[in-house]
Amino acid sequence: MSGREEADREATEISLLLEGVHQHYGFDFRQYARASLRRRLWRRVYAENLRTISGLQELVLHDRAAMERLLLDMSISVTSMFRDPGFFAAFRQHVVPVLRTYPFLRIWNAGCSTGEETYSLAILLREVGLYDRTRIYATDINESVLVSAAEGIYPVAKMQEYTENYLAAGGTRSFSDYYRAAYGGAQIDRSLRDNVVFAAHNLVSDRSFNEFHVIICRNVMIYFDRALQDRVHELFLESLSPFGVLALGRKETLAHSPHTARFDVVDEHERIYRKRPS
Amino acid sequence: MTPREGEVGLVAIGGSWGGVDASVRVLREIPAPLHVPVLLVLHRSRTSERSLLERVIERDCGHPARELGDKDELTAGTVHIAPPDYHVLVEGGSVSLSVDDPVNHSRPSVDLAFETAAESHVEGLVAVLLSGLGRDGAVGIAAVHARGGLTMAQDPDEAERPDMPLAAIETGCVHEVATLARIGARLGELVGGPPR
Numbered sequence: 001m002s003g004r005e006e007a008d009r010e011a012t013e014i015s016l017l018l019e020g021v022h023q024h025y026g027f028d029f030r031q032y033a034r035a036s037l038r039r040r041l042w043r044r045v046y047a048e049n050l051r052t053i054s055g056l057q058e059l060v061l062h063d064r065a066a067m068e069r070l071l072l073d074m075s076i077s078v079t080s081m082f083r084d085p086g087f088f089a090a091f092r093q094h095v096v097p098v099l100r101t102y103p104f105l106r107i108w109n110a111g112c113s114t115g116e117e118t119y120s121l122a123i124l125l126r127e128v129g130l131y132d133r134t135r136i137y138a139t140d141i142n143e144s145v146l147v148s149a150a151e152g153i154y155p156v157a158k159m160q161e162y163t164e165n166y167l168a169a170g171g172t173r174s175f176s177d178y179y180r181a182a183y184g185g186a187q188i189d190r191s192l193r194d195n196v197v198f199a200a201h202n203l204v205s206d207r208s209f210n211e212f213h214v215i216i217c218r219n220v221m222i223y224f225d226r227a228l229q230d231r232v233h234e235l236f237l238e239s240l241s242p243f244g245v246l247a248l249g250r251k252e253t254l255a256h257s258p259h260t261a262r263f264d265v266v267d268e269h270e271r272i273y274r275k276r277p278s
Numbered sequence: 279m280t281p282r283e284g285e286v287g288l289v290a291i292g293g294s295w296g297g298v299d300a301s302v303r304v305l306r307e308i309p310a311p312l313h314v315p316v317l318l319v320l321h322r323s324r325t326s327e328r329s330l331l332e333r334v335i336e337r338d339c340g341h342p343a344r345e346l347g348d349k350d351e352l353t354a355g356t357v358h359i360a361p362p363d364y365h366v367l368v369e370g371g372s373v374s375l376s377v378d379d380p381v382n383h384s385r386p387s388v389d390l391a392f393e394t395a396a397e398s399h400v401e402g403l404v405a406v407l408l409s410g411l412g413r414d415g416a417v418g419i420a421a422v423h424a425r426g427g428l429t430m431a432q433d434p435d436e437a438e439r440p441d442m443p444l445a446a447i448e449t450g451c452v453h454e455v456a457t458l459a460r461i462g463a464r465l466g467e468l469v470g471g472p473p474r
Binding site: 007033034035036038039077078079219221222223226229249251252253256 | 346347348349361364365367368369374375376377378379394397398
């Protein structure tokens, strides 16, 4: 069989698997970017001692536990606290002054994974005196990562890196003030969890659930294809208050989006945007 | 059959330690305009200055250069540079980025870029592996070879760090082992200069 035929057959198998998962479990990965999706599927094929994507289809349709393992593969993204310190510094400089003008703040951290970004944001807000009047809605498609996120326990070995990031991000205290040794790891100060709601939300299929002053969704939509990205941009538009801020990952852009004219650029380099009043 | 002049769809170049200098020395041998997109995947520090490599390539090699963003299209004539701390996955004529775990301790991973390029451009891919420590790129070179692409590696005797080219050569999947000047001249014949 030629390489082309083989590739076509594999594409068919992937489509069938995604269709089955969507119909049976309601998770819609059909518009995920194909190259990384394909790799995650094959990783699961090998981990389950299978040989083909079709084999994986049979397994996950008949075995809910296998589906959950696949779901974890599909949604986990390893991140770190204060990843891209420049972003948090820019947020402090350009976004915080605007947020000070509101009596109460709602922030949506979409695709929060295991919570590192959420707690980074909570620390920043505490240091600028806004945390007590903020509610952070931290959502992810995957309920098991939300359990880890709520626990907020990270490897002690990471604290050195996080401390460096925190300082580069303009942190004004000592990073060690924000965690303590517990449960064999470093647990983030529990009071930083008080104003956070961790909840399941699927960007592909769920609707807007509130109006937010800020939406942070970094390095999540890079796993989506262009059409799905456009739809999520629309969901965020609907979910932002007038002048609401949208923050993307530093290699993501609204420039190709049909909704680009609805936003002003706050910081081009750090990909911070603001919704225009309509 | 490996691609010949006029059949090339994409040139992908990978490297690590010594790779910045090596890639500049290759690219400056290729007369502008490039007839196809060039994808350049180098291991660079997360803090490396954003536009420095772009400026060097534009100034010293005479090709437009741009750091890739998610879903950017690969355009003929331009050297597209993988951003530090992201993987680049080729999807047809554009790329997706990912922040998945490092592969071979590297993000971006040359293997991942070469493999996805091979999957996208079943014909017409040229992959070039330059100086670097470690083994990143060897699996990618084998994937390009398996899909009918043309593979080249820098002569290990000339490389600042021979490990990566050597690992690729050991797979038996490198068509041409050559000096940077020779690789540049070959690429020039294949994809460079005024249209003939």
